[in-house]
Amino acid sequence: MNVYFISGLAADSRVFKHIILPEGFKKIHLEWIKPLKNESLESYALRLAEKIDSSKKFALVGLSMGGMIAVEIAKKYKPVITILLSSVPSHKHLPGRFRLAYYTRLHKIVPASFLKSASILKRFFSNEDAQDKLLMKQVIKDSDATFIRWGMGAILQWRNDDIPDPLLHIHGTDDLILPISKTRPSHIIPKAGHLMVMSKAKELNEILEKYLLNYKG
Secondary structure, eight states, X not given: OEEEEEOOTXXXXXXXXXXXXXXXXXXXXXXXXXXXXXXXXXXXXXXXXGGSOTTSOEEXXXXXXXXXXXXXXXXXXXXXXXXXXXXXXXXXXXXHHHHHHHHHTHHHHSOHHHHHXXXXXXXXXXXXXXXXXXXXXXXXXXSXXXXXXXXXXXXXXXXXXOOOSSEEEEEETTOSSSOGGGSOOSEEETTOOTTHHHHTHHHHHHHHHHHHHHTOO
16 A cells, blocks of 8 residues: 655655555655645645545655645545644644744744754754754755745645544654644654654554554455
8 A cells, every 4th residue: 555655844755764664555755846826735735646646545644744734635535544743633733823923924024044044953952863863954954945934834824624534643742843732642652752753763653553554455
């Protein structure tokens, strides 16, 4: 079965380097495409979904913003299971500071180059190992500042109340970007931060294996 992975904002397929799927499953990365001017998250998700072979059973895995996009794709393409990592299935689960940023248009005021620098700095205060920190620094450096600005705006304007079914939502207790207190995950990983996909890969792989095998058919 194909399992399509969608990374988070300012990231790419490299963040999934530690994810190992069970035998019989193929990992496919949905790489970012260029957003259209003023494009919504919903519209972007459906264009990205054109890369999916929906004639076969498939699963979706979305990290952070990628999870929000996976939710939108799931509305139309009906994967056998939608899996969110460090993400939220509804705009109502976003923290209050996101709403503040929306009303103040902060994402349009702050230079995108600063946002990238701030993201790089934050990585050095996270709990990934030294090698993964260096990788994340390079991933963020390689990211497109224009895409980051668009992504921030798209998240702030995102509105969704439709929760995919079935849904596997895995979240860390120490996620500072999308606090666990604001959402309702099905699985909780203690002492895991927003980038648990790298720092807690062993635990994630065990959960993914258990659930994917149930839907292999």
